[in-house]
Amino acid sequence: MSTAASSSTSETIAEPGLKIKVSTKEGEVFELDEKVAKMSQVIRGILEDLGEQNGGDDSVLPLTQVETRIFRKILVWLKYHAGHDKEEAPKAEEDEIIARFCEEIPEWDQKFLNVDQAVILEIMLAADYLDIKKLRGLCCKTVANILKTKTVEQIREMYGIENDFTPEEEEEIRKQTAWCEDEPPRQGSNH
Amino acid sequence: MDKQVAGVASAKLEGLYEGLLNELLQYVDFQKLLYLRRICWRWHTVITSELVSYLPYVVFAMDLDSHRDDDDNQLWKLVDDIVVLVELPHTLLMFGCNKTIPPHQRLIETFWNYYDSKLDIYGRNSCPIQKVIYANTTVNSEAFCCDLVCQAGFQTVLYHCTLAFSS
Structure with missing residues (x-):
């Protein structure tokens, strides 16, 4: 198990290869490993539309709805999971439902989402915009867990x-x- | 003030579009979900309209007399090992003992009757099933008023369901 969510990810991805450049709402440019970038279905879709050979040039994919401070956090999550998640075969619907509702939030993700709820909501919205289904689900589950205890x-x-x-x-x-x-x-x- | 409440004054759940709010609410236990209809009209509408029942399998079973023949007793023996039940439109899956009950309504009804009677015998706190998930169906909220659901203590999850309320 990793330690703090924010400090253990930078070294997890060291794969050489294609780099994808994206820019945030403020115009800050980030260079992502292809594997990391493609965890966002939106980025994957754009790359497929463009033709993947364009990913290695100077093109920058604009992520106009994502603020830099939130993207930095999402990048931490993406890098960690790109390095730790196993490739999974598509699940049967029943298995997917079981996984969705019966699996606890992993410890690393709990720490990652142990932030102000306003930030969780921002991460959730950004994950939705970027179509990162797993992160969106984790955020939803985290917020739902909080709702359960409130009047x-x-x-x-x-x-x-x-x-x-x-x-x-x-x-x-x-x-x-x-x-x-x-x-x-x-x-x-x-x- | 609650620390969590104080810490999120700027969090705007109202900004979530309906699909995302609905996804979030899918993770909330059914009884709490009904309670959350009181938040505001928007939540009331999302919860009422987006969440529906093949619950007749389960609910009506509680009103029927049990028929404990030999086959049913074999079925009943499974209950101790079940942690999670998933009700899909055509199947009742029992996770924990790797059993699947085919789309045979009487068996499913009987299962729930036996489960209820077991709780009567051993106490409601002995509930071995921790979670029941309904998927791709319509759920009648009033069905959950029965003693079994209220007292047994398992969590009820609705996934891609529509919640039906009688007028």
């Missing part, structure tokens, strides 16, 4: 969500599912 009022406050229900509407919705809002009744074990 409606806390969630509204956390994420700046306005309560746009009238009191009557809110009461009506509450009544529909009032049964699920209480702690499930527990019966003692009989053994």
